[in-house]
Amino acid sequence: SQQGEEDPQALSIQEGENATMNCSYKTSINNLQWYRQNSGRGLVHLILIRSNEREKHSGRLRVTLDTSKKSSSLLITASRAADTASYFCAGGKDTGRRALTFGSGTRLQVQP
């Protein structure tokens, strides 16, 4: 079963607009990570937010985490055509099965 579920499954926006993707997870986590995957490629880490953090920024990326609602959001500001990719959230834990559990991803299409 998936730990994270992204919403929406697909998103199409115009270049320059902001893109917001949401992630919900089921069990407790120590951190929530977001990854990007270009078509036919491996995943690339974007940003990690720990369970004791509520918001984190990295360049045009802004991530929030609400542990009470078991949800996270990824905001990409001023999107570019090169941001077109699939985005995955993944929950990390320190105990139990020691690996990330990924959601099914959001496919983002940025129209030039």
Add this chain to the structure above:
Amino acid sequence: IAGITQAPTSQILAAGRRMTLRCTQDMRHNAMYWYRQDLGLGLRLIHYSNTAGTTGKGEVPDGYSVSRANTDDFPLTLASAVPSQTSVYFCASSPGGNTDTQYFGPGTRLTVL
């Protein structure tokens, strides 16, 4: 520095055949992972290794085996391939512990006929 490499890039395999997917990292990471990615299902963990000499089962381990004889290599073996194992397989590594950032290989596209 290559990072993490996988071989082969793609493979078509007859059902019942044995196949080993190779994964090598040069970052001296302690932990390594194998995932499979199927359309609409995201990535699912097959097996993992927290350190050389140890391995563990993930979410979907049946039909797969792994070994971790040294830090750098983490091969995934399909003893007798079945069509349901058609997927894209990704190897990943992290410096240590499950909460670290994971670094992914380019993937192996496997088709079992």
